[in-house]
Every structure is written in C-alpha cells, then in structure tokens.
Amino acid sequence: MNANLNAQATRLEKQEQKLQSFTEQIADQEYGDFDDYNDYECQDQYDDDACMSEQASILSSAKKTPGGGIFSSLVNKFQQEDAVDSEVNDDLAHFVNMSFRSGLTEDKLSDIVKDIHRPQNCEALVKTRVNQGIWRLLKMHTQADDNRMQVIQDLIIKATSNLVKLIDKNADSLDPCDMDWSSNSIALLGQANKLINIRRQELHKSDLDPKYHYLASASLPFTDHLYGDDTDVNKNVKEINDLNKIGRNLGRGFPRGNYRGYASRRPHPYYRRGFRGRGRGRPDISAASKNVRMAPKK
Structure with a gap:
C-alpha cells in the first residue's frame, strides 16, 4: 500500500515538473525575454503554490504589455x-x-505675396474672376463668400509660381526623382485650384435662375474668368434660351381649355345628371308644383 502511494506521488511530482517546464517554454516563445520573468527565482521560503501563482501573474502582465504578446500583430495590423x-x-x-x-x-x-510674380508665359497662374454679367446677379453675401475663396486661390497661385521658377532654375541639376516630386506638386496644386473654382460655381447656383445652372457645369472649361470668356457665356446663354423656347412651343400642342370629348368644367358635387338613355326620364318637379293650389288660410 505504501509502495503504491509513494509511486503515485513520484509520478505526480514528475508531471508537475514537466508542466512547469512546458509553461516556461511557452513563455519564452510567445512573450520574448522579460527580465522580470527570467530573473525570477522561487525562494525557499515560498511554497510551490505561491511560486506558481506569482509566475502566472507575471505571464498575465506580459500579455498586457504593449508591443509584446500574441496580440501585438493585431495591434500593428489595425492601428490607424x-x-x-x-x-x-x-x-x-x-x-x-x-x-x-x-x-x-x-x-x-x-510682404511675401507682393514680391511673387508669375512667369510671363504661364497665363493660367492668375486668380479666376467672375464674369461681370453673372457677378451682378449675385447677392451681397454670395459675393463676400466668393471673395474669401479668391484669397485662398491667390495663395495657391503664388506658391505655384515660385515652385515653377525654382524647377526651371534648377532643371539641369534635378535627378528624375526630384523632377517627379516637383511635377507632382504642380499637378496637385492645379487640381486644388480647379476644385476651388468648382466650389465657387456651386455657391453661385442659389442666386441664378435654374435654367442657367448649366453654365456652372464642371464639364465647361474656365479661363481667367470663372464661366469662360464672355463670348462663350453669351453663346451658352443663347443656346439655353433657344432650347427653352422650343420646349414652350412643344407644350402649346396640348390645349388647356375644352376640346372635343372633354369637359373642362368641373361638375358641382350635388349636381345630378338627368337620365340620357331611352325610356322615361325624371319628372320635372318645378313644373308640377305650378299646378298645385295652395289651401286657403283659416
């Protein structure tokens, strides 16, 4: 009996040793080298249960440590x-x-802006102005908002002018990478300038007649004026007016009054039509009432 108990205790002790060794290997592989864990040694005054408890707390804190643990890859993957x-x-x-x-x-x-001037042959590097005919149609608050947008646009124009002159001056010494950076910068600034013009046109739509909203279409090119040259604006306005006239003329083919087979007058809700079919119609009550003698008063 005692021999069996001793053998069983020996097996349990070996299993605990294997479990502890396996736990240490897992910690080394998953959580790296931790000074607190590697330097930790169970002292003789602590029993086995206390030692295992403190080891578990160290491993638990290692899981929560930023940059370590099995979840570190998830943090790196989804961190914005x-x-x-x-x-x-x-x-x-x-x-x-x-x-x-x-x-x-x-x-x-x-002080900075006043000394910056565009190259002579870069006629696109100018602040886009609103056509005079359309400017007069805008309300005062719309004009004020447009002026603020023009200030921002002017700063983009000035920055682009300096960048263009810098590239032109150092073109021979720029390597392909430098030239790529510079050209991309000019392209991005040009796109920003276009988006500002589109936004300005959108702000004007509320003050324009809806039939002229086509003038603010992003597909129409702009020049140094927001809606293109005045000749182009006049041409587009004439085309819009002609189309509206054609639409009104087509609408005249549908009469608004009476025509054959249709009664425009709406019948009274209490009006009842007489019987129009064959046979006897409704008696004329008004005619019959004329033949009725009134009884003399007593």
Whole structure:
C-alpha cells in the first residue's frame, strides 16, 4: 500500500515538473525575454503554490504589455497611422510644422505675396474672376463668400509660381526623382485650384435662375474668368434660351381649355345628371308644383 502511494506521488511530482517546464517554454516563445520573468527565482521560503501563482501573474502582465504578446500583430495590423517617409532636417521640419499649424500674420503674408510674380508665359497662374454679367446677379453675401475663396486661390497661385521658377532654375541639376516630386506638386496644386473654382460655381447656383445652372457645369472649361470668356457665356446663354423656347412651343400642342370629348368644367358635387338613355326620364318637379293650389288660410 505504501509502495503504491509513494509511486503515485513520484509520478505526480514528475508531471508537475514537466508542466512547469512546458509553461516556461511557452513563455519564452510567445512573450520574448522579460527580465522580470527570467530573473525570477522561487525562494525557499515560498511554497510551490505561491511560486506558481506569482509566475502566472507575471505571464498575465506580459500579455498586457504593449508591443509584446500574441496580440501585438493585431495591434500593428489595425492601428490607424499615416504612412510616412524618411525624416528631413529638424529645422526644416520645425518650419513646416509651424507654418501649417500657426500660419502667418497679415503683415508677413502681404510682404511675401507682393514680391511673387508669375512667369510671363504661364497665363493660367492668375486668380479666376467672375464674369461681370453673372457677378451682378449675385447677392451681397454670395459675393463676400466668393471673395474669401479668391484669397485662398491667390495663395495657391503664388506658391505655384515660385515652385515653377525654382524647377526651371534648377532643371539641369534635378535627378528624375526630384523632377517627379516637383511635377507632382504642380499637378496637385492645379487640381486644388480647379476644385476651388468648382466650389465657387456651386455657391453661385442659389442666386441664378435654374435654367442657367448649366453654365456652372464642371464639364465647361474656365479661363481667367470663372464661366469662360464672355463670348462663350453669351453663346451658352443663347443656346439655353433657344432650347427653352422650343420646349414652350412643344407644350402649346396640348390645349388647356375644352376640346372635343372633354369637359373642362368641373361638375358641382350635388349636381345630378338627368337620365340620357331611352325610356322615361325624371319628372320635372318645378313644373308640377305650378299646378298645385295652395289651401286657403283659416
């Protein structure tokens, strides 16, 4: 009996040792090297249960540690961060961050802008103005909003002018990568300028007659004027008016009054038509009432 109990106790002790060894291997593979875990040693004054409890708490804290554990790959996969490139000079980065966060004062802005001029053959680098005929149709608050949009557009034009001159000056020394960055920057600025023009036209629609909303279509090209040259505007207006006349003339083929087979007058709700079929119709009550003698008063 004692021999069996001793053998069973020995087997349990070996199983506990194997379990502890297996737990340590799992910890090394999944949670990396942790100083608190690797340097941890069970002292003689603690019993086996206390030792296992503290080891479990260390492993549990390792799972919660950012950057470690089996869930670290999920964090890296679903974490939303902007894609970034290599770092630039610290002073340059500080200047960029300050400019895009704080902006410029009005005095500093006017000093910079007044000295920037477009190249002579870049006629597109100008602030887009509203055609005079359409400008007179806009309300005062719409004109004020459009002026604010023109200020933003003018800053894009000035920045693009400097960039174009910088590329032209250093074209021989630019490698293909530099040229690609520069040309993409000009293309993006040009797209921003186009989107501003489209937004300005959308703001004008509320003040224009709906039949002239076609003038604000994004498919129509703009020049130094928002709605194209005045000749183009006059041509488009004439075409719109001609189409409206044709539509009104076509509508005249459908008469609004009486025509054969249709009664335009709406019958009274209490009116009842007489019997129009064959046979006896309704008696004339009004005619019969004329032949009735009134009884003399007593």
